[in-house]
Amino acid sequence: MIVRRILLVGSALVWLGLLGILGVIEHRKRVQAAGAAGYLDSIFGPEAPALVRKSLWLQDPFGAEREVGFVETETQRMGANDAKVTTTMEIRAEKVPPFAAAMLAELVGPPADFSGEMHVYLGRYKGVSRIDAKANYGEERLDFQAQRFREDSLKIFFRHGTERPSPTKIPYDPNLPFGGGVSPFLGAKNLQVGNSWTVTHFNPFTRSSMVTLIKVEEEATIRYQREEVRCLVLRAHPTAAGGAAGASGFGPPSSSAWIAQKPGDKIDGLVLREEAQLFLFKLALVLEESVSAEELDYHKTLYPRGKPGAKPEKAGKPK
Numbered sequence: 108m109i110v111r112r113i114l115l116v117g118s119a120l121v122w123l124g125l126l127g128i129l130g131v132i133e134h135r136k137r138v139q140a141a142g143a144a145g146y147l148d149s150i151f152g153p154e155a156p157a158l159v160r161k162s163l164w165l166q167d168p169f170g171a172e173r174e175v176g177f178v179e180t181e182t183q184r185m186g187a188n189d190a191k192v193t194t195t196m197e198i199r200a201e202k203v204p205p206f207a208a209a210m211l212a213e214l215v216g217p218p219a220d221f222s223g224e225m226h227v228y229l230g231r232y233k234g235v236s237r238i239d240a241k242a243n244y245g246e247e248r249l250d251f252q253a254q255r256f257r258e259d260s261l262k263i264f265f266r267h268g269t270e271r272p273s274p275t276k277i278p279y280d281p282n283l284p285f286g287g288g289v290s291p292f293l294g295a296k297n298l299q300v301g302n303s304w305t306v307t308h309f310n311p312f313t314r315s316s317m318v319t320l321i322k323v324e325e326e327a328t329i330r331y332q333r334e335e336v337r338c339l340v341l342r343a344h345p346t347a348a349g350g351a352a353g354a355s356g357f358g359p360p361s362s363s364a365w366i367a368q369k370p371g372d373k374i375d376g377l378v379l380r381e382e383a384q385l386f387l388f389k390l391a392l393v394l395e396e397s398v399s400a401e402e403l404d405y406h407k408t409l410y411p412r413g414k415p416g417a418k419p420e421k422a423g424k425p426k
Contacts (some may be wrong), residue, residue: 149293150182150190151231156377157182158398164391167206175202176221178392184400186232196223207388219245235261271307292364296376298323299341320344320357329365331379331394338365338379373397 149155164175178200183191200218203211211218225240238253249267256262256276263275303322325340342360362383367374374397382391 121339134190149295150192150229151188154186154376154399155182155425156397156403157184157400158396160395161392162395163196164348164393165204165207166391167204168387169206170204172389172391173202173204175199177395182196190229192229194223194225194227197221206373225251292321292341292343292362292365292366292378294377298366300325300339307358318346319361326368327365329379331367331374336374337368340365 120370125159134215159180161178162174163178164172166172176196181193181195183193185191198221200208200220203218208218208385221242223240223242225238227235228237229235235253236255238251239249242249243252247267249265251266252264253261256263260276260278263277265272300323303320306319306321319340321343323339324342327338327340328335329338330336339366343362343364344357344360346357362381364381365379367377367379369375374394377394377397379394380391382389
């Protein structure tokens with residue numbers, strides 16, 4: 108059994124894709140083509156970023172948003188059709204707002220620093236081949252691994268200290284394209300209001316999956332880097348009950364994202380902000396920088412892993 112402390116923290120941060128979340132696109136319908144293509148282009152496209160850094164913000168009912176950590180995703184291309192996607196996440200306990208810290212203390216004891224790292228090995232056509240991940244909360248550590256099992260499933264392994272729960276197998280169709288990341292959303296161009304597609308998420312902590320409908324619902328404006336930027340607003344609607352794609356009905360939105368619509372600019376098609384309401388708290392991710400493969404070595408020299416460079420205006424909020 109996974110230690111209660113890690114399980115609680117993991118479930119509270121599931122929207123952020125703690126240790127990453129498998130995003131398998133079900134694009135059996137033509138209306139999903141744009142979304143599916145966007146997922147693939149975000150990893151394999153000619154303009155796909157090699158490194159994306161986002162700040163992580165938490166707001167409780169009694170105060171303003173507070174920056175509590177960061178999420179960084181690096182994509183290493185291995186040939187034309189294969190890639191390794193590494194996601195790193197850190198949350199500093201001393202930055203958590205007082206009300207949230209008090210609630211954590213009641214549930215799991217004094218808040219502790221969290222860090223997690225995940226490596227996903229995938230291909231444009233073959234999908235996921237392997238996932239290796241680890242997480243630390245204070246002195247507790249959890250290891251997670253997923254491997255392709257035969258041709259139609261993934262086998263999931265967990266380890267906490269000497270505890271090794273039985274492996275779990277989940278269905279997996281290698282013919283479906285894969286989209287990875289720290290949330291249901293990935294940047295894409297050429298989207299329009301009304302586009303939609305579904306993503307099946309696997310939560311490594313609960314070893315369960317849920318189908319989510321991603322829909323481009325409206326246009327809006329967000330203030331980013333001291334200017335007003337026109338965006339498309341995407342919302343994620345989980346199924347009313349977990350199950351396979353095509354299940355009847357989707358519930359109310361669980362999270363939202365703002366994708367920049369600024370042709371000719373570097374930020375065009377990028378997710379500038381994501382947010383979700385979890386109980387009394389609002390979690391948000393704000394884009395700090397997106398680096399191309401050509402720029403990657405230069406930025407690594409200037410800003411070591413986890414140390415973002417020039418930051419956008421902290422507000423980063425929709426109007």
